[in-house]
Amino acid sequence: MSRVRYRRRATGNRMSRRRALALGGAGVVGISVAGVAGLSLAGETPQTESASASAPLVISLRDAKKGTFDVFTGASKKTVTDKKLAAQLLKAVHG
Amino acid sequence: MSSHREAPEISKDPVADSSDLYAFVSPDAPDTVTIIANYVPLQLPASGPNFFEFGDDVLYEIHIDANGDARPDITYQFRFRTELRNDKTFLYNTGQIKSLDDENWNRRQFFSVTKVDKHGKSTVLASKLPCPPCNVGKLSIPDYGKLASDAVAKLKTGEKVFAGQRADAFFVDLGSIFDLGTLRPFEDKHLVGKTLFNYAGKAVNATDKLNVHSIAIQIPLHMVRRDGTKKVKAKDPGAVIGVWTSASRRQVQVRNNDGKADDLEVGPNVQVSRLGNPLFNEVIVPMAQKDLWNSLPPSDDKRFAGFVSKPELQTLLPVLYPGLFDNLAKLDKAKTPRADLLAILLTGIPDGLIDGFQNNTGATQADMLRLNTAIPPAKTENAFGVVGGDIAGFPNGRRIADDVVSISLRAIAGATFPLVDSTFKPDAAATAVEQGLSIKDVSGKLLKSFPFLPLPFDGFDNP
Secondary structure: OOOOOOOOOOOOOOOHHHHHHHHHHHHOOOOOOOOOOOHHOOOOOOOOOOOOOOHHHHHHHHOOOOEEEEEEEEEEEEEEOOHHHHHHHHHHHHH | OOOOOOOHHHEEEEEEEEEEEEEOOOOOOEEEEEEEEEEEEEEEOOOOOOOOOOOOOEEEEEEEEEEOOOOOOOOEEEEEEEEEOOOOOOOOEEOOOOOOOOOEEEEEEEEEEEEOOOOEEEEEEEEEEOOOOOOOOOOOOOOOOHHHHHHHHHOOOOEEEEEEEOOOOOOOOOHHHHHOOOOHHHHOOOOHHOOOOOOOOOOOOOOOOEEEEEEEEEEEEHHHHOOOOOOOOOOOHEEEEEEEEEEEEEEEEEOOOOOOOEEEEEEEEEEEEOOOOOOOOHOOOOOHHHHHHHHHHHHHHHHHHHHOOOOOHHHHHHHHOOOOHHHHHHHHHHHOOOOOHHHHHOOOOOOEEEEEEOOOOOOOOOEEEEEEOOOOOOOOOOOOHHHHHOOOOOOOEEOOOOHHHHHHHHHHHHHHHOOOOOOOOOHHHHOOOOOOOOOHHHOOOOOOOOOOOOOOOOOOOOO
């Protein structure tokens, strides 16, 4: 089923700041998620489509001011907040 | 159209565009329900070498609500995968295709069927089922009917499935309806038409000789009913199911154009297309909200109830056909809520209004095709369904030959308002208006057994 539509979101599943920074250091798009197994616990991952450890990962900075990131891998989306990482990325992109 | 290109965004994404949904107790197996969801509308049969196919990147679903909460108790998911046999040719087929594994058929498509229960538990019922090829032409495919019937699969769990190209059996005079709401049989009575015509015209089926891609499933009735019972009475609320289809895409797509990696599609599936009752998003929902409607589940449809309660077309009909809809105009001016339409489209018709019939699912307002599974197929179908006295037809589910355009026109014109207000007298035009087409205006011939829709028109004879 499409996510969000009929499934309740899981809670208490926040990614640590350190983890997000580790991801941020590796780049924004197509990062390997080896060692980021916590992502597979994301509440919106359908039971049949959990992402493997080698699956690509896409991070989208949704709100730079608040440091809100959407992290996509496999069939899951997880939202993390890290103002410092957002600032670092913006600095890297815009100088 | 029923739901072909019915919203701005999905009109640009035909692979995920649901165009028609049918649900009826199967005439070839009355202890089953047949549900057909059409996608990829308006296919010109001669479209080689890249003939039409389902999207490998689209999740197609058929949902069944058995308890009236507008949430799926059963969902059947269909996923597709395309395989190329020969990467040295530009051709779809390099010779005649005589079987579903013919080596001359270069670009084949397969599908899997997954059943999701009300708890979200998924079970893969079948994988790598073959779709039939597109109907290229009689030189390439000498016996298309056999190929297509070979593609009907019986699952171990009791369902029959088919996914592949079919003729579009929906009939509508699209060219006239969206030219200021003209109906050719009444064009000489139209506000503008009467300045151009002094005679009634003959309707034209705009979707004739075009193909679609159909996902069809036939399910034993006891598997879709809330209590799992094989026998149920028509008055029993457990006899009624709500059906809709949806298509979803992954939330993120990254195009890798360096030739080194495939495009990337990640994230949850997000819904981009939905269809329950024909014409709901097309005619009821304002254009500014059509894309939103496509992204939402039926359980959110309460927010659209105002457009059902006072439909725009109700206001337009008396203006477009002066003098023919005076009673409707009074109803509209009085801002009387259309409780009849709210029932027909959003909650189902309660018991006691129509002899022997109900398809009510309770108080939750949701656009679903509601089918009373205890009502057997009609021996002789009336294309006007329930308003024509045939309770086995639309809006009791929807059969392929039901004239849903004319039924909807009559309902909006006020023909069904006496169901909720016996003092209302519909205009004579409300019970006479029709688009002037029937299933006879579809050049393809309906099959008498699953999957019922006509064989697709072939490219050679329909250039």
